[in-house]
């Protein structure tokens with residue numbers, strides 16, 4: 001995957017690229033001609049996703065798996081090793097999720113909030129900061145995966161953590177704009193076919209979420225990947241500091 005002299009092969013790093021939305025983003029970016037590093041904590045999951053996407057797209061060597069817990073600053077070294085000095089065209093901060101936990105004591109409340117902030121904010125901050133010097137100038141792209149929960153609540157510290165990404169995105173967009181690097185948030189609504197809900201989803205919960213959309217269906221990972229592909233693509237260079245809701249109309253733009 002090394003950058004050939006004179007050859008402009010674009011490189012994207014997708015956190016949480018082994019499953020769900022991240023895997024769909026990785027696949028879409030490979031179809032768009034990117035080389036992609038998929039990052040996640042479970043080595044077997046990211047390895048399998050990297051092999052599957054490369055096979056399905058007929059681009060052997062285009063996808064590489066990196067095993068790292070992005071809440072741990074020391075583990076960012078594995079990502080930098082895999083980048084191997086190349087310029088990074090796009091960082092897609094997709095890793096995250098809702099973490100439950102006991103909340104009977106203040107210590108438990110603190111642990112619950114820290115876990116959600118770590119999983120959804122720190123993962124994005126550490127990956128972006130680690131790769132910031134390597135971003136393409138001009139033309140780099142940073143994407144943050146937020147949630148409809150940031151815009152309408154639901155999920156306690158998860159909503160708060162995703163909302164924190166919005167404020168940080170505005171700051172980062174202002175910092176990186178003069179270098180022609182864009183920073184945008186993609187905020188999905190209900191997306192089925194991922195590991196997000198685990199065994200928490202019920203038929204009633206699914207029906208309620210579908211009924212809350214204007215289009216009468218659940219989102220798919222490809223719905224979200226399409227928005228990311230647009231924002232990292234060459235035609236989105238004038239779009240920065242924005243929150244793009246992809247939610248079937250469950251929440252109007254704000």
Ligand SMILES: NC(=O)c1ccc[n+]([C@@H]2O[C@H](COP(=O)([O-])OP(=O)(O)OC[C@H]3O[C@@H](n4cnc5c(N)ncnc54)[C@H](OP(=O)(O)O)[C@@H]3O)[C@@H](O)[C@H]2O)c1
Pocket residue numbers: 015016017018019020021022039040041042043045068069070071094095096097098119123145146147148187188189190191192194195196197
């Ligand atoms: N599905 C929805 O309805 C929905 C709605 C709104 C927003 N979102 C957001 O969309 C993003 C993708 O979610 P998804 O639905 O595709 O769920 P998912 O299948 O559970 O994907 C989350 C991915 O993040 C990775 N990850 C989690 N913590 C990590 C860490 N500390 N370091 C590295 N990787 C980590 C997981 O892999 P490992 O466990 O192997 O690390 C997993 O591949 C999340 O940020 C989620 O909050 C989802």
